[in-house]
Amino acid sequence: MKLLRASNEPGIIQRLQSILEDAGIKCILRNEFTAGLFPEVPASESTLELWIVDYQRLPQAQRVLADLKNSESGKGIPWNCSSCGEALEPQFTACWQCGTAQT
């Protein structure tokens, strides 16, 4: 497991989790139930953490986040799947049709 992001804003982490899971990357939350309880709970335990279950998918996850950042700043461009030719929106980093990652 690899820590991908930590934040005191649960909304951000939960959104990232759903985006990553949409991309087929399994991830889990830590401190889900203690998040936001600082200072009653030490900062290390009250910061919501997003962990990637399979560390080998970390580069892919980081790419998803980078792409997300790009698309949110308006830099994303639509692309076509190299395998099946499906036209895809910039926010996707893998083909929803056949699962091929963006190249």
Ligand SMILES: [Zn+2]
């Ligand atoms: Zn495809």
